[in-house]
Amino acid sequence: MRPSGRAADQMRAVVLEPGFAKHAEGSCFVRFGDTHVLCTASLDERVPPFLKGSGKGWVTAEYGMLPRSTNTRTDREAARGKQSGRTQEIQRLIGRSLRAVTDLGKLGERQIKIDCDVIQADGGTRTAAITGSYVALYQCLQHMKRLKMVSAIPMTDSVAAVSCGIVAGHPVLDLDYAEDSGAETDANFVLTGAAKLIEVQATAEGAPFAEAELLRLLELARHGAGQLASLQRQVLGL
Numbered sequence: 001m002r003p004s005g006r007a008a009d010q011m012r013a014v015v016l017e018p019g020f021a022k023h024a025e026g027s028c029f030v031r032f033g034d035t036h037v038l039c040t041a042s043l044d045e046r047v048p049p050f051l052k053g054s055g056k057g058w059v060t061a062e063y064g065m066l067p068r069s070t071n072t073r074t075d076r077e078a079a080r081g082k083q084s085g086r087t088q089e090i091q092r093l094i095g096r097s098l099r100a101v102t103d104l105g106k107l108g109e110r111q112i113k114i115d116c117d118v119i120q121a122d123g124g125t126r127t128a129a130i131t132g133s134y135v136a137l138y139q140c141l142q143h144m145k146r147l148k149m150v151s152a153i154p155m156t157d158s159v160a161a162v163s164c165g166i167v168a169g170h171p172v173l174d175l176d177y178a179e180d181s182g183a184e185t186d187a188n189f190v191l192t193g194a195a196k197l198i199e200v201q202a203t204a205e206g207a208p209f210a211e212a213e214l215l216r217l218l219e220l221a222r223h224g225a226g227q228l229a230s231l232q233r234q235v236l237g238l
Contacts, residue, residue: 002167002172002179003176003178003179004033004176004178006172006174008170008171008172008173008220009172009173009220009223009224010173010174011032011162011173011174011224011227011228012032012033012034012035012174012176013031013033014030014031014032014033014131014227014228014231015029015030015031016028016029016030016031016131016132016135016231016232016235017029017030017235018135018136018139018235018236019139020038021038021040024040024041024042024136024140025041025042025043025112025139025140025143025144026040026041026135026136026137026138026139026140026141026142026143027039027040027041027136027139028132028133028135028136028139028235029132030128030129030131030132030135031128032122032124032127032128032131032174033122033174033176034120034122034176035118035120035121035122035123035124035125035128035176036118036119036120036128037116037117037118037119037125037128037129037132038115038116038117038119038132039114039115039116039129039132039133039135039136040114040115040136041112041113041114041133041136041137041139041140042112042113042114042115042140043110043111043112043140043143043144044110044111044112044113045109045110046109046110046111047109047110047111048060048111051109052109053109054109055105055108055109056104056105056107056109057104057105057106057107057108057109057110057111057112058099058104058107058110058111058112059095059098059099059102059104059107059111059112059114059137060095060111060112060113060114061091061092061094061095061098061113061114061115061116061129061133062091062113062114062115062116063087063090063091063094063116063117063118063126063129064076064077064087064116064117064118065087065117065118065121065125066117066118066119069118069119069120069121070121090125090126090129091116093126093130093190093199093201094114094116094126094129094130094133095114096198096199097130097133097159097161097190097198097199098114098130098133098134098137098159100159100192100198101134101155101156101157101158101159101192101198102137102154102155102156103154103155103156104154105154106150106152106154107150107154108149108150110144110149112137112140112141114133114136114137116129116132116133121177122176122177123163123175123176123177123178123179123180124162124163124174124175124176124180126161126188127160127161127162127163127174127188127190130159130160130161130190131160131161131162131228131232134158134159134160134232135232135235135236137155138153138155138158138232138236139236141153141154141155157192157193157194157196158192158193158229158232158233159190159191159192159193159198160190160191160193160225160228160229160232161188161189161190161191161225161228162174162188162189162191162221162224162225162228163175163180163186163187163188163189164187164188164189164217164218164220164221164224165179165180165183165184165185165186165187165217166183166184166185166209166213166217167179167182167183167184168182168184169184171213171216171217171220172220173220173221173223173224174224183205183206184204184205184206184207184209185202185203185204185205185206185207185209185213185217186202186203186205187200187201187202187203187214187217187221188200188201188202189201189217189218189221189222189225191221191222191225193229193232193233195222195225195226200218202214202217
């Protein structure tokens with residue numbers, strides 16, 4: 001029995017609220033159970049220096065956890081003067097995941113910056129951030145289309161992410177903190193709406209895992225990501 005009482009292949013309750021932030025070109029407040037993340041997309045008419053003159057655009061991301069997103073207060077990274085390695089890893093993952101399904105050549109020389117702020121953390125903040133960021137990015141691109149900055153939405157597919165793991169010897173989907181903190185194997189899967197893989201992060205935290213167990217985790221991830229893709233389509237009216 002999982003601490004939450006969920007079945008092995010059962011996601012937490014997932015809620016996506018598009019248009020949550022008034023001033024952003026795109027936004028989504030995402031809830032994976034008690035993990036809550038605000039994702040916003042901001043349009044910038046400038047690209048990074050390495051793309052200047054290329055005719056191509058860029059999508060990038062920043063990620064951060066608010067001081068009381070966990071059960072004890074953590075100092076803001078700005079107060080420390082530098083980002084942690086974990087923060088840098090996660091925001092690069094979010095950026096890679098979104099760029100994998102975006103036709104950058106059709107953006108023009110524009111950059112879309114995604115900000116992911118963790119309001120409350122209970123495991124799976126990076127997967128929630130990726131899932132909500134897609135909705136925010138899509139809304140930003142809809143905004144650009146309305147202004148005739150692009151002729152069509154320059155995305156090749158949707159993208160969502162979900163965690164899986166082996167807990168007490170059993171493969172399970174969408175780990176909350178109670179499971180994540182004690183998992184023998186911890187994995188994150190980033191998948192397109194067509195169930196193609198963008199990234200897999202899998203680590204033996206307690207004991208090595210077999211190929212068959214990895215394939216079972218992938219099966220669970222595809223099941224969960226399919227549900228997330230359906231919800232994304234629903235809230236975007238696609």
